[in-house]
């Protein structure tokens with residue numbers, strides 16, 4: 451199940467986060483999100499164990515997927531896609547019409563999920579990430595309109611790499 455994150459979840463969220471990223475967010479950063487209105491902060495829990503989390507924040511009618519992570523031992527079971535879908539539907543319900551996110555161009559596992567959901571590349575931020583230094587690819591999804599947020603067609607996208615290295 452996917453549910454709102456609570457204070458008592460934070461140690462486990464930090465564990466999943468540390469297993470997922472080279473520069474993980476701290477417990478303190480996650481804690482600061484809990485009271486915020488315009489933040490969708492959710493955990494995915496299976497049989498009482500948190501296996502993933504997602505964060506989307508909203509500014510006006512714009513949303514940003516700020517964090518999405520699944521524990522390495524729980525990947526490739528659809529949890530990441532479910533978390534993403536959940537964040538997007540909450541965003542849409544809150545009036546968000548376009549969603550952005552940053553992703554490492556080398557993070558093809560994540561990029562595939564985003565592309566399948568309809569995100570498209572709209573820009574690049576030079577040397578945006580640390581450990582290791584890497585550009586960020588900026589992806590965008592429009593939620594407005596009757597079918598605007600339907601899953602994307604499977605046509606190849608010339609802007610994105612097609613091989614499958616690790617994160």
Ligand SMILES: CC(C)(COP(=O)(O)OP(=O)(O)OC[C@H]1O[C@@H](n2cnc3c(N)ncnc32)[C@H](O)[C@@H]1OP(=O)(O)O)[C@@H](O)C(=O)NCCC(=O)NCCS
Pocket residue numbers: 470471518519520521524525526527528529530531532552553554557559560562563617
């Ligand atoms: C990106 C991330 C969240 C994806 O999580 P995930 O739970 O593995 O995602 P999913 O299971 O939805 O999809 C991943 C793959 O598993 C496949 N999959 C889903 N359900 C499956 C199942 N039941 N059996 C086999 N494969 C399955 C999906 O088709 C997808 O494969 P494909 O991309 O080759 O088509 C995860 O890899 C992660 O935490 N990475 C580190 C943090 C990170 O990079 N976050 C994003 C930053 S922008």
